[in-house]
Amino acid sequence: MKTQKLKYDGTFEGLLTAIFTVYEERLSSAHIIEERFFEPDFFSELIMVFTDENKASRVWEGLKDFQQFRTSVYRSFLSELPDKEVHILDAIQYVLKTKSDKDYGHPSVLKLAQITKQIGREKHRMEAFVRFKRTKDDIYAAIIEPDFNILPLIVKHFKNRYADQQFVIYDKSRSYGIFYDLNTVQFVELDFDDTVLKEALHDEEMHYDEMWQDYFISTGIKSRINKKLHLRHVPKRYWKYLNEKNPL
Amino acid sequence: MNFERIREKLNILADAAKYDVSCSSSGSNRKNTTKGLGDSSGIGICHSYTEDGRCISLLKILLTNHCIFDCAYCVSRKSNDIKRAGFKIQEVVDLTINFYRRNYIEGLFLSSGIFSSPDYTMERLIAVAKKLRLEENFNGYIHLKSIPGCSDELMREAGLYADRLSINIEIPTVSGLKLLAPEKDHKDFIKPMEKVKNEIIQYQADKKLIKNTPVYAPAGQSTQMIVGATGESDKDIMYSAVHYYSTYKMKRVYYSGYVPVLQDERLPALGTEVPMLRENRLYQTDWLLRFYGFDVRELLNNQHPNLDVDIDPKLSWALRNMHLFPVDVNKADKRMLARIPGLGMLSVNKILNARKYRKLNWENLKAIGIAMNRAKYFIVCDSKDWERKDLEPAHMKSMILQSSQSKYQKMYNKQLRLFN
Ligand code: SF4
Numbered sequence: 001m002k003t004q005k006l007k008y009d010g011t012f013e014g015l016l017t018a019i020f021t022v023y024e025e026r027l028s029s030a031h032i033i034e035e036r037f038f039e040p041d042f043f044s045e046l047i048m049v050f051t052d053e054n055k056a057s058r059v060w061e062g063l064k065d066f067q068q069f070r071t072s073v074y075r076s077f078l079s080e081l082p083d084k085e086v087h088i089l090d091a092i093q094y095v096l097k098t099k100s101d102k103d104y105g106h107p108s109v110l111k112l113a114q115i116t117k118q119i120g121r122e123k124h125r126m127e128a129f130v131r132f133k134r135t136k137d138d139i140y141a142a143i144i145e146p147d148f149n150i151l152p153l154i155v156k157h158f159k160n161r162y163a164d165q166q167f168v169i170y171d172k173s174r175s176y177g178i179f180y181d182l183n184t185v186q187f188v189e190l191d192f193d194d195t196v197l198k199e200a201l202h203d204e205e206m207h208y209d210e211m212w213q214d215y216f217i218s219t220g221i222k223s224r225i226n227k228k229l230h231l232r233h234v235p236k237r238y239w240k241y242l243n244e245k246n247p248l
Numbered sequence: 249m250n251f252e253r254i255r256e257k258l259n260i261l262a263d264a265a266k267y268d269v270s271c272s273s274s275g276s277n278r279k280n281t282t283k284g285l286g287d288s289s290g291i292g293i294c295h296s297y298t299e300d301g302r303c304i305s306l307l308k309i310l311l312t313n314h315c316i317f318d319c320a321y322c323v324s325r326k327s328n329d330i331k332r333a334g335f336k337i338q339e340v341v342d343l344t345i346n347f348y349r350r351n352y353i354e355g356l357f358l359s360s361g362i363f364s365s366p367d368y369t370m371e372r373l374i375a376v377a378k379k380l381r382l383e384e385n386f387n388g389y390i391h392l393k394s395i396p397g398c399s400d401e402l403m404r405e406a407g408l409y410a411d412r413l414s415i416n417i418e419i420p421t422v423s424g425l426k427l428l429a430p431e432k433d434h435k436d437f438i439k440p441m442e443k444v445k446n447e448i449i450q451y452q453a454d455k456k457l458i459k460n461t462p463v464y465a466p467a468g469q470s471t472q473m474i475v476g477a478t479g480e481s482d483k484d485i486m487y488s489a490v491h492y493y494s495t496y497k498m499k500r501v502y503y504s505g506y507v508p509v510l511q512d513e514r515l516p517a518l519g520t521e522v523p524m525l526r527e528n529r530l531y532q533t534d535w536l537l538r539f540y541g542f543d544v545r546e547l548l549n550n551q552h553p554n555l556d557v558d559i560d561p562k563l564s565w566a567l568r569n570m571h572l573f574p575v576d577v578n579k580a581d582k583r584m585l586a587r588i589p590g591l592g593m594l595s596v597n598k599i600l601n602a603r604k605y606r607k608l609n610w611e612n613l614k615a616i617g618i619a620m621n622r623a624k625y626f627i628v629c630d631s632k633d634w635e636r637k638d639l640e641p642a643h644m645k646s647m648i649l650q651s652s653q654s655k656y657q658k659m660y661n662k663q664l665r666l667f668n
């Protein structure tokens with residue numbers, strides 16, 4: 001039997017629409033693939049998916065009794081792992097069939113839980129490792145390069161915490177950012193990098209930057225040094241934007 | 249602002265504050281409801297880690313390191329010849345706000361040497377917290393150190409602005425305190441603790457009746473003990489810890505391996521290794537008491553006044569109680585699952601969840617991510633083979649040690665050699 005390849009636009013709604021299609025057309029060996037990774041072949045049938053809010057929300061509604069699992073589906077989607085759709089579809093089918101969403105004996109349910117954990121860790125790390133720099137216009141700006149697409153997940157945290165300051169967090173690897181203007185948070189495309197930021201800095205920035213580095217050094221205890229432990233907590237790939245590791 | 253001068257003070261006063269190991273910024277519930285700055289309603293975040301691997305979550309500084317006392321174990325003691333400095337109240341406020349706005353920290357941990365009198369010192373600490381809350385609308389975390397011997401009135405006020413209050417008992421035994429801090433009275437430590445405890449109880453009672461009772465120290469109180477300065481046993485330390493947890497409703501007791509900072513014949517010599525492994529074992533024990541349902545007398549008693557160095561306290565307990573094993577993971581209750589060496593609470597919950605769906609065998613356990621290298625000797629499941637067979641405790645211990653590379657192995661080899 002031929003596999004059916006469902007090509008969708010890479011949005012979350014698109015993915016849910018594709019899943020809707022699988023159910024609607026009772027496809028038995030469906031393979032959902034994002035547009036940009038799609039490669040045609042002779043052995044499978046191509047189905048184009050047109051994102052449809054209505055269909056997407058019906059799938060979402062169908063999962064409403066499994067709140068934790070829903071979070072898991074969304075977070076796995078944000079992971080950008082190449083075969084995430086395979087696991088998401090498989091897990092949703094299993095959960096809807098068995099009405100249980102916590103059976104980690106099932107490989108895809110387990111896989112989603114694992115991805116969710118990974119992405120949760122990355123979210124938490126970004127909440128910790130974002131370093132704002134104050135600009136002349138009194139906007140606090142930060143650049144990040146996270147492994148996963150976690151900006152949508154950290155909006156709430158930063159908005160709550162910095163309710164009285166304007167801020168931008170820019171994901172350089174994905175070329176978009178979030179901007180808070182004291183009222184709402186918007187997703188924005190920006191022409192932004194380290195050089196642009198450096199030129200826009202407020203005069204006092206250098207002093208706080210230095211004091212934070214000083215603080216980082218003086219709060220360590222030399223006779224207890226443990227580089228391995230340090231690296232496990234602060235992996236090298238994050239150092240670039242941590243000013244205690246990488247001064248102005 | 250004179251940044252050069254502030255920077256100099258920061259270096260001195262952060263350096264002097266670092267021996268206080270508490271870094272927690274959790275447990276508060278201060279929400280940002282006023283569109284102000286900061287929120288401490290979630291779990292605390294470590295924004296960085298020191299090179300010794302400890303969490304950096306708060307700006308931890310002394311208001312001043314001038315002190316009228318001369319406690320032997322303390323760098324700031326009067327007779328020590330070091331650089332002294334003192335912050336102005338506004339300077340601490342500005343530093344805190346500016347670090348917080350840059351997402352460096354969760355808040356402030358402010359302590360101080362005692363200058364002129366305990367009350368005078370405590371008043372200044374409170375003034376910083378009050379300014380942050382009332383003038384800056386700051387909802388980040390504030391941990392204030394209670395100054396031994398200060399008045400009840402001030403302790404009451406402190407709790408209105410701070411999330412957490414702590415007073416470090418430092419020396420676990422009264423005799424040790426007499427030896428190392430002869431000017432200090434054990435009672436001076438206890439009084440503020442007692443007051444904070446009573447205020448918290450009072451607050452919780454009032455809150456039930458009057459909705460907008462002002463919040464009092466929502467993250468509770470904590471204390472710290474120095475380990476390895478006075479020859480105390482692990483039993484001494486943990487029994488005092490249990491006392492502080494139960495009598496004063498402590499949220500946390502911290503254990504800090506003594507770092508030799510001064511030459512004094514009453515103390516371990518300079519260059520003595522910091523007892524980090526011992527400290528780690530004490531934390532493991534603390535954990536077992538708070539989350540795993542152990543009673544301190546099971547882990548430490550007159551037959552076992554000290555924890556084993558080479559194995560963790562749960563494994564050590566299990567080897568002394570082999571008659572309770574093996575445990576059947578498909579049947580045992582939560583309390584007993586929690587007592588299996590090598591299993592954390594996370595694993596216990598995974599097992600409880602997974603066994604609802606099927607009887608678990610070795611493969612199932614592995615699939616849900618249970619680490620088996622230790623646990624396998626202590627459990628049976630839905631498979632016929634069982635690892636332990638009839639091993640003697642001593643034999644089991646050596647097998648477990650062979651298969652597990654402790655991150656501290658280098659250290660205890662060294663320590664053991666010392667005794668040879
Ligand atoms: S009173 Fe506090 S600061 Fe002063 S010497 Fe004793 S421990 Fe150190």
